[in-house]
Amino acid sequence: MAWLHTWTGLLMGWLLFAMFVTGTAAYFQEEITRWMKPELVGATNPVAATQGAMDHLQKVAPDAESWFITPPSARNPATSIFWQPKKKEGEKRERRSDTRATLDGNGQVIHARDTPGGFFLYRFHFDLHYIPVLWARYLVGAAAMFMLIAILSGIVTHKKIFADFFMLRFGKGQRSWLDAHNVAAVFALPFHLMITYTGLVTLAVMYMPWGIAANYARSDSFFEAVYPERAEVSPTGVAAPLVSIAPLMESASRQWHGAAVGNVRIVNPGDKGVIISISRSPASSIGSSAETLMFEGATGRSINAGAGQSRALATQGVMIGLHAGRFAGWGLRWLYFLSGVSGAIMVGSGLVLWTVKRRGRLPDPARPPFGFRLVERLNIAVIAGLPAGIAIYFLANPLLPLEKVDRAEWEVHSLFIAWGAMLAWAMVRPARRAWIEGLAAAATLFALVPLVDALMVSRNLFTGLAAGDWLFVGFDAVMVLLAASFACAARIASRVTLPTSSRMRSARGTEATA
Amino acid sequence: MIHILGILFSTLGSGVLCAGMAKHQSRLVGRKLPPSTVRLMKFGGFVVLALALAIDASGLGAAYGLIAWFGHLTVGAAVILIRLCSFNASGLRR
Numbered sequence: 261m262a263w264l265h266t267w268t269g270l271l272m273g274w275l276l277f278a279m280f281v282t283g284t285a286a287y288f289q290e291e292i293t294r295w296m297k298p299e300l301v302g303a304t305n306p307v308a309a310t311q312g313a314m315d316h317l318q319k320v321a322p323d324a325e326s327w328f329i330t331p332p333s334a335r336n337p338a339t340s341i342f343w344q345p346k347k348k349e350g351e352k353r354e355r356r357s358d359t360r361a362t363l364d365g366n367g368q369v370i371h372a373r374d375t376p377g378g379f380f381l382y383r384f385h386f387d388l389h390y391i392p393v394l395w396a397r398y399l400v401g402a403a404a405m406f407m408l409i410a411i412l413s414g415i416v417t418h419k420k421i422f423a424d425f426f427m428l429r430f431g432k433g434q435r436s437w438l439d440a441h442n443v444a445a446v447f448a449l450p451f452h453l454m455i456t457y458t459g460l461v462t463l464a465v466m467y468m469p470w471g472i473a474a475n476y477a478r479s480d481s482f483f484e485a486v487y488p489e490r491a492e493v494s495p496t497g498v499a500a501p502l503v504s505i506a507p508l509m510e511s512a513s514r515q516w517h518g519a520a521v522g523n524v525r526i527v528n529p530g531d532k533g534v535i536i537s538i539s540r541s542p543a544s545s546i547g548s549s550a551e552t553l554m555f556e557g558a559t560g561r562s563i564n565a566g567a568g569q570s571r572a573l574a575t576q577g578v579m580i581g582l583h584a585g586r587f588a589g590w591g592l593r594w595l596y597f598l599s600g601v602s603g604a605i606m607v608g609s610g611l612v613l614w615t616v617k618r619r620g621r622l623p624d625p626a627r628p629p630f631g632f633r634l635v636e637r638l639n640i641a642v643i644a645g646l647p648a649g650i651a652i653y654f655l656a657n658p659l660l661p662l663e664k665v666d667r668a669e670w671e672v673h674s675l676f677i678a679w680g681a682m683l684a685w686a687m688v689r690p691a692r693r694a695w696i697e698g699l700a701a702a703a704t705l706f707a708l709v710p711l712v713d714a715l716m717v718s719r720n721l722f723t724g725l726a727a728g729d730w731l732f733v734g735f736d737a738v739m740v741l742l743a744a745s746f747a748c749a750a751r752i753a754s755r756v757t758l759p760t761s762s763r764m765r766s767a768r769g770t771e772a773t774a
Numbered sequence: 775m776i777h778i779l780g781i782l783f784s785t786l787g788s789g790v791l792c793a794g795m796a797k798h799q800s801r802l803v804g805r806k807l808p809p810s811t812v813r814l815m816k817f818g819g820f821v822v823l824a825l826a827l828a829i830d831a832s833g834l835g836a837a838y839g840l841i842a843w844f845g846h847l848t849v850g851a852a853v854i855l856i857r858l859c860s861f862n863a864s865g866l867r868r
Contacts, residue, residue: 423795426797426851428858428859430859447851447855448848450844546841591777592841598845598849
């Protein structure tokens with residue numbers, strides 16, 4: 261079973277590392293967005309903010325097909341709005357940025373800097389970038405499947421899970437790497453199993469469409485049956501004003517035993533047939549398929565949306581919810597984050613282990629074969645390069661001029677330019693030097709983030725502490741911690757002595773550990 | 775608050791379990807323990823971990839508590855591991 265673990269792990273290892281890193285960061289996507297949009301401040305009342313957003317939409321998009329409002333929450337002080345203009349004949353739907361806006365508590369537009377924020381890291385986790393979403397999702401799904409196989413075969417391969425539970429020996433080459441790989445895997449094993457399996461479930465319908473294909477003529481009719489609130493409603497053509505939203509939101513909250521409203525969708529605004537759907541906040545329960553209540557927007561009367569959710573759908577919702585962790589409060593969110601970090605360490609140490617194990621057996625260590633060199637260089641480019649790229653992404657945010665055209669896109673490009681540069685660097689430098697330099701570069705870049713932010717955005721660790729702004733203090737602290745960890749890793753890498761006369765030393769090594 | 779208690783008990787539980795293991799005994803306790811004590815520690819360690827689950831479940835509800843418990847187990851084991859490593863490092867320096 262060991263070969264299965266080795267090769268499933270290696271083949272998708274780099275993609276899995278990137279997924280673990282960005283997915284872990286995505287647990288704090290709202291907080292990252294707030295850090296990247298320093299213009300958003302203060303807390304607002306969600307009900308008043310929703311009414312304000314509706315008044316604003318009434319002005320800018322009275323004849324839209326639908327409005328979508330995400331009121332402020334504990335994690336995000338701003339209201340996000342999005343509207344779909346009426347479809348013109350033969351028009352193709354595209355993602356548009358001119359039909360979305362960020363509002364304050366009174367429905368006034370906030371001119372925050374144009375940045376994808378934490379949302380980009382969240383999307384990259386399963387949509388990647390620069391390639392079609394569909395391909396990306398199949399690729400990511402294959403990686404997750406490999407991960408599941410690697411975890412299960414890893415459990416079988418690791419025979420002494422309990423006997424070696426706390427075993428972590430330093431300075432013993434391959435043995436140490438194996439210990440680190442085991443500890444990172446075993447300590448958070450429940451999380452790794454859960455996150456891999458539920459990750460597959462999030463896109464299961466896409467990977468296995470046959471259930472729907474066998475029972476529904478079109479996949480759209482399946483989604484309409486499952487989510488009645490998404491069904492298309494034709495306008496009547498008779499104009500009618502909207503009721504005020506406060507009583508509807510309050511009644512919805514009451515029905516959910518006080519849970520907050522997550523979003524409000526208004527279809528056919530201004531028409532007599534207007535429908536208001538109010539969905540529960542994903543923060544209020546583990547299950548991700550948020551309960552939705554529907555109202556007639558002209559009268560405020562509640563519409564019975566039909567039978568409740570089936571058990572299979574509820575199960576799926578809970579699995580997706582467990583994966584995304586939107587329900588998690590601060591304590592649980594940090595536990596999710598730490599478990600994700602251990603997942604990244606597990607994948608990273610596994611990738612390094614592949615080279616460490618084989619380096620000792622190379623016939624000529626000075627001139628390793630192509631495959632070995634490739635794995636070694638890709639390891640450096642991904643394990644040191646991606647974090648460095650993310651640090652650049654955080655640096656580009658305060659540094660790029662606010663009025664730059666396509667600013668948000670360039671923040672993302674900067675990540676990949678930096679990552680590509682790290683890859684090129686890893687390819688041309690001697691491997692050992694490249695490790696040290698790559699890790700040191702990541703450390704330096706992360707250390708620069710709080711400094712540059714303090715210079716450019718006129719806030720720093722001390723003003724943050726003084727104002728009790730824990731979000732900014734926490735972000736800066738994590739950056740400093742990451743910088744310290746990478747510096748530490750660079751130091752360790754600079755101390756490692758590579759085996760020179762490979763065969764003899766590795767033979768001696770196995771004798772010593774046996 | 776519940777998280778602190780949960781982590782505290784998980785750390786205690788993993789610490790007792792770890793101290794009950796022959797490999798780590800000398801580092802954590804400083805001497806070899808008699809087999810009867812080891813047996814008691816193995817049992818006691820699991821009891822303390824179960825207690826952590828009980829605390830989490832009563833504080834956060836069964837569902838949230840169970841999820842948090844798995845996280846607390848991870849953190850608790852990590853704390854013991856870091857403690858072990860620091861023992862090892864000081865042992866090396868000596």
